[in-house]
Amino acid sequence: MAVVEDDPAIAEGLALNLKLLGYRSQIFGDGEAARAGIEENRPDLVLLDISLPKQSGIWVLERLREPRTTCR
Numbered sequence: 001m002a003v004v005e006d007d008p009a010i011a012e013g014l015a016l017n018l019k020l021l022g023y024r025s026q027i028f029g030d031g032e033a034a035r036a037g038i039e040e041n042r043p044d045l046v047l048l049d050i051s052l053p054k055q056s057g058i059w060v061l062e063r064l065r066e067p068r069t070t071c072r
Contacts, residue, residue: 001025002043004034004060006052014047031055035063 001018003025005011011027018025026041028034030053038046038060046064050057 002028002038002046004028004046004048004052004057006030006049031057031060035060038064
């Protein structure tokens with residue numbers, strides 16, 4: 001799971017609650033880091049804040065929904 005939240009207290013609280021339920025999660029504090037980390041790790045669930053530093057949560061979502069191109 002990925003927690004994308006720029007407020008450290010909220011992010012840590014969400015991650016702790018997920019851990020207590022048996023889930024592993026990564027925390028990302030801005031849109032650019034979130035996009036890179038999500039594309040690399042492909043989590044099953046993303047909790048995404050909309051207003052983030054650098055790039056918004058909407059921007060992250062739009063980038064993640066773009067069709068992937070593959071080189072052969």
